[in-house]
Amino acid sequence: MSQLFHLGDRVRVIASHPPGHRRTPYYCRGKIGQIERVCGEHRNPEELAYGFDGMPLRRLYRVRFKQSEIWDQYKGQEHDTVDIDIYEHWLRPA
Amino acid sequence: MVDEDKKDKTDHGHVHDHDDMDSTAHALEHIHDHDRQFQPDIEDEPVKRYELMVYAIRELLLEKGYVTQDEIRKARETLDSWQPSRGAQIVARAWVDPGFKQRLLADGNEAMSDFGVDAGGAKLTVLENTDEVQNVVVCTLCSCYPRAVLGLPPDWYRSKAYRARVVVEPREVLKEFGTDIPDEVTVRVHDSLADLRYLVIPKRPKGTDDWSEEELAAIVTRDSMVGVVNPQVS
Numbered sequence: 001m002s003q004l005f006h007l008g009d010r011v012r013v014i015a016s017h018p019p020g021h022r023r024t025p026y027y028c029r030g031k032i033g034q035i036e037r038v039c040g041e042h043r044n045p046e047e048l049a050y051g052f053d054g055m056p057l058r059r060l061y062r063v064r065f066k067q068s069e070i071w072d073q074y075k076g077q078e079h080d081t082v083d084i085d086i087y088e089h090w091l092r093p094a
Numbered sequence: 095m096v097d098e099d100k101k102d103k104t105d106h107g108h109v110h111d112h113d114d115m116d117s118t119a120h121a122l123e124h125i126h127d128h129d130r131q132f133q134p135d136i137e138d139e140p141v142k143r144y145e146l147m148v149y150a151i152r153e154l155l156l157e158k159g160y161v162t163q164d165e166i167r168k169a170r171e172t173l174d175s176w177q178p179s180r181g182a183q184i185v186a187r188a189w190v191d192p193g194f195k196q197r198l199l200a201d202g203n204e205a206m207s208d209f210g211v212d213a214g215g216a217k218l219t220v221l222e223n224t225d226e227v228q229n230v231v232v233c234t235l236c237s238c239y240p241r242a243v244l245g246l247p248p249d250w251y252r253s254k255a256y257r258a259r260v261v262v263e264p265r266e267v268l269k270e271f272g273t274d275i276p277d278e279v280t281v282r283v284h285d286s287l288a289d290l291r292y293l294v295i296p297k298r299p300k301g302t303d304d305w306s307e308e309e310l311a312a313i314v315t316r317d318s319m320v321g322v323v324n325p326q327v328s
Binding site: 023025027039040042045060062067070071074075077079081082083084085086087 | 264
């Protein structure tokens with residue numbers, strides 16, 4: 001499986017709200033972050049949840065977001081971040 | 095229908111003759127079951143839907159011979175044996191052995207195998223607190239937690255309040271844990287949602303340079319490895 005993103009790439013989480021078991025939290029959907037780490041390929045938990053085999057494997061990334069990008073009203077510091085584990089099929093180039 | 099005759103005799107439904115008793119006997123006489131507070135038994139709670147399903151599946155697996163009662167018991171015993179002291183030993187080693195720390199940060203599963211830790215399918219990911227960064231771990235969707243090194247998660251970690259608030263206002267939440275993070279330090283929240291499990295290496299406190307690995311492990315608490323507090327030297 002070819003790797004779509006690399007360390008430092010800017011990515012946008014797709015702003016989609018499909019029903020079912022999803023491991024991408026609502027608060028980061030549609031937001032832009034940066035690939036912090038590439039974390040290998042794993043069975044897709046969104047399929048495993050329903051008893052399927054989770055194949056094909058999905059590449060997992062850690063994406064770093066500035067808190068101020070996620071929350072309009074963030075009261076902390078500009079340099080604060082939240083790192084989220086996100087599967088490749090939820091990401092698009094930004 | 096109320097028996098008027100009984101009702102007249104006493105408010106407890108039976109008769110005392112108070113005049114013949116001293117005060118201790120009087121007090122004892124008044125201890126009735128209905129005055130005591132009993133601690134509820136585990137089984138007193140109504141059975142929830144998912145508990146019922148677990149019972150049903152367990153019975154089926156036993157009945158079909160896929161597992162034995164003893165295997166289930168052993169699995170639970172193993173799970174309960176996982177304690178934060180395992181994580182503390184790993185952190186203490188990382189503090190005293192830079193080579194080990196590098197391995198740990200590069201590949202948690204590989205380095206932790208030195209301590210006999212088998213995380214199953216989970217990818218153990220280690221984060222280091224520094225003068226510049228305070229790492230804090232949460233699972234906003236459920237309660238993903240590095241059980242192989244910290245045991246079962248505390249109630250606060252699973253609470254909705256922690257899961258919802260620590261991503262939105264981490265500095266305020268840490269303050270409530272008694273941890274003040276200076277403005278110049280970056281607060282880095284890690285939302286553990288998928289196949290990764292996070293362990294924080296807290297900052298080694300000053301004044302511990304000549305401490306043994308064992309002494310160091312004793313000050314590494316569970317909460318410090320989630321990142322909500324920093325180890326203290328009293």
